[in-house]
Amino acid sequence: MATEITSLHEVFADQLKDLYSAETLIAKALPKMAKAATAADLKAGFKHHLEQTKVHAERLKSICAALKEKPTGKTCQATVGLIKEGQEAIDEDALPEMKDLMLIAAARRVEHYEMSGYTSACGLAKGLGLKDILATLTTTLNEEKATDAILAKASGPALAKAFAAEKSAKPAEPGAVAEVGKVIKKVVKKIAG
Numbered sequence: 001m002a003t004e005i006t007s008l009h010e011v012f013a014d015q016l017k018d019l020y021s022a023e024t025l026i027a028k029a030l031p032k033m034a035k036a037a038t039a040a041d042l043k044a045g046f047k048h049h050l051e052q053t054k055v056h057a058e059r060l061k062s063i064c065a066a067l068k069e070k071p072t073g074k075t076c077q078a079t080v081g082l083i084k085e086g087q088e089a090i091d092e093d094a095l096p097e098m099k100d101l102m103l104i105a106a107a108r109r110v111e112h113y114e115m116s117g118y119t120s121a122c123g124l125a126k127g128l129g130l131k132d133i134l135a136t137l138t139t140t141l142n143e144e145k146a147t148d149a150i151l152a153k154a155s156g157p158a159l160a161k162a163f164a165a166e167k168s169a170k171p172a173e174p175g176a177v178a179e180v181g182k183v184i185k186k187v188v189k190k191i192a193g
């Protein structure tokens, strides 16, 4: 098999295409995540990150144009899988509070994947001495990190709400049912007697 990639430039272009595919796939998935979320701050967070994601894709387009490369032509298979997992959370027959936790977990997987992709791309940009491109990629990387931090912060209250929902959704303990039965018997006896 002939060697197709022989330069760092090509490796960099390959990574950028992968990231571009990831961003465009994520941009399609985020509105569904926002729709499926119940907590207002989580819903708003997904919508906000959708706008950022569109900018991330535009930045990659500009970088590719500067490098005389096309951003298209690759499908990020990992993102396809991560989005499938997100869709599973969306489709799950779960209490809204539980679903929010599942959406947060799915979204954090995506952010971490993006963070690793941009970290590698930044390393290549640095190695190639592409200062402006490095600065642009670092801006995106920092936005992915910030999004992950927001999701991490949201998971605390989401967990508390899910815990409360679990408590109220639980069927009464058998002991408590027996107590209620005794009270009902007493009341019936009183009425009858």
Ligand SMILES: [Fe+2]
Pocket (backbone or CB within 6 Å): 023, 052, 053, 056, 114, 144
């Ligand atoms: Fe992104």
Ligand SMILES: [Fe+2]
Pocket (backbone or CB within 6 Å): 049, 053, 110, 111, 114, 144, 147
């Ligand atoms: Fe992201």
